[in-house]
Amino acid sequence: MLFDYEAGLIGLDGIKGAKLLVALLAVAAVFFSPWLGARVLPGVAAVAGSASLVVSAALHAGVGGLADPHTAFGTAEPAALLGLLLLVPLRGRRWWVSWAVPPVLWAAIVLRPVVTDVRDIDVIVALSFAVGSTAVLGGGVTWRLIRVDRRRRAEALRLAQRTEFARDLHDFVAHHVTGIVVQAQGALAVAERHPQLLRPSLERIEQAGAEALTSMRHMVGMLRNAPREDEKPALTPLAGIAEVRSLVEQFSMVGGAQARLDMQGTFDDLPVEVTTTAHRVVMEALTNVRKHAHGCSEVRVRAIRSTDSVTLRVSDDGRSRGPRHGSGSGFGLKGLSERVHLMGGHIQAGPMAGGGWRVEATLPAAPVPTGATR
Template sequence: MGASTGFIATALGALPTLAAAGTLVWAVARHRGDSRRRRDHLSRLGRPAAACAALSLVTSFTAPATGVDAGWKLAEVALLLLLLSAITRWSPPRELAAALALIVLAVALWPLPLVTGESFLEAVGIAAFWLLPAVAAVAAGAYPRRQELRRRHAVTEARSAQRLQLARDLHDFVAHDVSGIVVQAQAARFVAATDPSHAVLALERIEKAGLNALAAMDRTVQMLHGPEAHATAPLPDISQLPTLIADFTAAGATEAELVMPPETAQALTREAGAVAYRIVVEALTNIRRHAPAAPRATVVLTPTATTVRIQVTNDRGARTAPARRRATPGGLGLNSLTEHARALGGTLSAGPHGNGGWQLTAVLPTTPTMETP
């Protein structure tokens, strides 16, 4: 009878240890395949670990009367600490809370039934001492979990910034060329019957604007292939403003004039030059959309010792009602360019000018000071 009772006590004491060891073997044995499958598998470790901790608590307070060997309990605690670290790393928050609480209790309270004659404060001290390895196990699992969360957050922010840049490029460059195509197509339709030669010229300009739009889209798509691919397709800068002004004048009824001293291109950094080009493109696109019959537009770049001032002014023309557009979240158009200018330490403003005209004014520093977001 005594041998049978001893065997039962030993089996009861070994049961939580064997259960914790089996759970770890199950986790390690299935730790194969692609990363997503491994994460999904390990994320289901919380409930088995909580069951092992509950079983440990039950045996800790029921088995001492039968004389459970403390060696089993020490092995059991070591395995529970490994499970604690694993669930802290992989389990979802809802399962983690319950499993973590049960395992910490099992680790902290296991020696108390084995200690007799101790005061309450001594029992609290023993439990507090065994909390230290539990805290270390939680820290060992929490650090890589935090690093993974930071990495995912950084990837999300990078993707969001890339989407915003794609939207800005499409708006700033493709929309400008497409609006020129529309203007040329409208002009060609009216002169096709009476003056086919002008229609042919309009078609040539449509072809050129379409090629420019395709080039802008190619540059935008290259951004999806990473920074190295994007670096091979630099953005336009103010050195291309003369071509832009000439194409704008040829495409519509508005005659545009560019005033830019030769030293202006050297006064701006590459990033500031790209922003200046975007500002002029957006201003000319707005003139084409909202004042297509304006007789004259002037683009003036004035360099000083510390800044470059950009002014785009158009005379009064027969205004057409702008098409109502749905509000788009995120910075597009002048709002986006205002953000660009502020990020470089500059300013941008636009408003009525003269007798019914419109003026856009931007000031970019020659040595930009980045604004903290």
């Protein structure tokens, strides 16, 4: 704007003053765009573009008696309008706003050089503005589409995780109810011959029922959306600590890196939803080692049980071949993080100081109330 002022392209009176006001409005809109909402920014941009078109019409009509064709030129106003042309498609909340405002900005930028005279230099500048504006608009639209696609994929990921939780809920209920039925049958069998054993049996049935209710409340609280009828998610069996051992052994049998499992503490009393999530953590980490760890010779899997939590740490000594997102689509660790967070735990993944990669997850040893995970 200082350059435009010293060059006499903007001023404090007449049509130059109007150009100055439009330039100030456009520059201010770009500068304050981080604080403008998705609804306010397109409106401000529309006002700036419309004001620029009004000034162009005034220049074309010869308002103020200015015949110098250079009066139409400037640098601050078109640069700021270009910035708005990028931001509006990217941040506009409603699609009709995102598509209605950019043509106004595009016309304001392209038409200004030819409003007072149509010379070769004016046409060249207008064509340059047209190409640049179209490129900026295309960049903004492309950027918005990428963000929309990422949000859609993230939502699909969350839906898939909740679908899997729904399947787990069915298995948890079947597991607990089967135990209750077996214990009830045993209580009936001993009721007549050994009535003194009936009370302990009823206490065990009561405990099993309480565990079933706890699991159901925990899992149902995690569910947010129901899958569509035409979606058939892949089902995976329940897994426990024994399956984690088998997973590590099978990894070593395939060849290449050797995996070693270190376990500290007792894991037999963990809820099945915790052991299943622990199995998924180890499986995803070992899969990423196989895919991305170049030159890996050793993988160490550690499971540490404390009073109220279970910590799983999978580390390797390989060199990374690329981003370790896992699951070809780039959402493996993100999906795992979604599941761990819903359990009330947390997970971290990243390179180690001495080389290699580490995935560490901490899970609660008992189900966390739904309200505590939000």
